[in-house]
Amino acid sequence: MADCDVVIVGAGPSGLLLACLLAQSSVSVIVFEKGAGRDDRSRAIGIHPPGLAALRTAGIDDAFRAEARxxxxxxxxxxxxxxxxxxxxxxHEVLTVPQARTHALLGERLAELAPDAVRTGMRVRDVVPAGATARVLVGRDGREDEISARAVVVADGVHSGIRDKLRVPWHRIPxxxxxxxxxxxxxxxxxxxxxxxxxxxxxxxxxxxxxxxxxxxxxxxxxxxxxxxxxxxxxxxxxxxxxxxxxxxxxxxRAGQHRAARLVHGQIVLLGDAAHEISPIGGQGMNLAWIAACRLAVALTERSDRDAALSAYERVSLRAAAVAQRRARFNMAMxxxxxxxxxxxxxxxxxxxxxxxxxxxxxxxxxxxxx
Structure with a gap:
């Protein structure tokens, strides 16, 4: 028996949006975030039409429009x-919102749906497949606990330590x-x-x-x-x-590009920058991650054949990342x-x-x- 349905590693824009989508579907979710403070850097600012559609699915697009340019x-x-x-x-306009506000708005929406979902200051040490579940080893203040989940989503960024532990090849893309x-x-x-x-x-x-x-x-x-x-x-x-x-x-x-060789490892799934690095100009990586989060939410709530649904998520998301990276390469060359x-x-x-x-x-x- 798993302790919860889904554990998400990383409370960035992709992890928070996925948590909102899952909580809306009555899926029990825990989000572990190693950071404990507020990050006021603006970083990704662009919200493209497919990204806004993802926010609409989470019931939060109006809140973004109210603050956006x-x-x-x-x-x-x-x-x-x-x-x-x-x-x-x-x-089909593009919106701009500083990422600090993006993070805050997603966090507020998740707090409405699942008040205790986000746990900050928690560093995930390892994720271990265990048959139909996965074990998550998480530490804080010198203590280490273990929690089991039906699925673990790794959204801990470009330099994902968990992706490295899973030995997923991280290919450099031109x-x-x-x-x-x-x-x-x-x-x-x-x-x-x-x-x-x-x-x-x-x-x-x-x-x-x-x-x-x-x-x-x-x-x-x-x-x-x-x-x-x-x-x-x-x-x-x-x-x-x-x-x-x-x-x-x-x-x-430095705008660099990488792509993971695979996104699904048993009950462990890669999302966002842990899955693919794309030129960040214009918020491309964030929007691509939100599009993928919508696909993943559907796959994780699939009841008849979740393995097939996750396989489809991997195939479609890697193809979309390849297209986005080709576009980014062209733009950088221009x-x-x-x-x-x-x-x-x-x-x-x-x-x-x-x-x-x-x-x-x-x-x-x-x-x-x-x-």
């Missing part, structure tokens, strides 16, 4: 010339680049995403709730920038003043520094891709349709 579309420029201008269709980002608190009013394909690398900016805006620059190396040098880089590449960053400091990161001849060919290709039916397909790709 709704983007009307986006532009692509190169050396001051407009290459493309695309408008999101009504009902596509990586170095970036720096900075959120400003006071920017000119603008509800469009802006991509500047410049000779020294792309500069991207996305509206945030209120008057905020996120700026992201492609780097030639892992640069350590100050707020001043970041603003100077944006100004030199685009001629634009980023506005007032307040107390914010630039954050550098924003790389390049010589003049290559830039001219790229700019011409962007103009062609933005036209007519091709432009609508491009817009669908940008908003993560088909995953």
């Amino acid at each position: 709704v983007l009307s579309g986006g532009t692509v420029t190169s050396r001051g010339r407009m290459l493309a201008e695309l408008d999101f269709e009504p009902g 596509g990586s680049a170095d970036y720096t980002m900075l959120d400003v608190v006071d920017a000119p009013p603008d509800d469009r995403a802006r991509l500047h394909l410049e000779p020294d690398g792309v500069v991207e900016s996305f509206p945030l709730p209120g008057r905020g805006r996120r700026w992201v620059t492609r780097e030639r190396a892992r640069a350590l920038r100050t707020t001043t040098s970041f603003a100077q880089t944006v100004l030199a590449r685009t001629g634009l003043d980023i506005g007032d960053p307040g107390d914010a400091e630039p954050q550098r990161f 924003g790389a520094p390049m010589p003049a001849a290559a830039r001219s060919a790229r700019d011409a290709a962007v103009r062609i891709l933005a036209r007519g039916g091709t432009g609508r397909r491009l817009l669908g790709t940008m908003t993560m349709s088909g995953l």
Whole structure:
């Protein structure tokens, strides 16, 4: 007899959304999170239409819409010339919400559905398959306890220790680049995403709730920038003043890509960044994880043949991750520094891709349709 139906390791956006979906279906769920404090970093901000649909399934989309900035579309420029201008269709817009608020809203929804589900400061030491169940070894303050579950979902991030213990191969996928980002608190009013394909690398900016805006620059190396040098880089590449960053400091990161060889190991299942790492720009990894969480919730509540349902979850989710990673690789390549001849060919290709039916397909790709 299992102590609960499902244990989720990791209280990030993917783990919390899955917990909400399961609790809605009267599945007993426990979420173990090793952290105990609040994380105010904004990190993933973009919520694409499929991600919003996942939130709607959890009954929380209205709460997100109430706090979000709704983007009307986006532009692509190169050396001051407009290459493309695309408008999101009504009902298919992209929203932006700082990840700290995303985490808070998901946590509040889970507290409504299952008040005692989340247990912080708990480090999962190991997960061991045990026939029709799995044993979870969890420690806190020098003590170690054991709990059994009908299924364990591993959502503990890119550097998943449990995935390593299961010896699941973690394959490097082509596509990586170095970036720096900075959120400003006071920017000119603008509800469009802006991509500047410049000779020294792309500069991207996305509206945030209120008057905020996120700026992201492609780097030639892992640069350590100050707020001043970041603003100077944006100004030199685009001629634009980023506005007032307040107390914010630039954050550098490497957009790398990996994919697990398999997602299901008996009663243990990988989800989110533990299953696949994708370029984080635009919230792609978070949205892909939410889409997968909806599939997984259905599989875990399957009563007739859960093994077949989990196998389908693995197959479809790995295929979706491969598609998303190919798109991310293409996007990173388009924003790389390049010589003049290559830039001219790229700019011409962007103009062609933005036209007519091709432009609508491009817009669908940008908003993560088909995953």
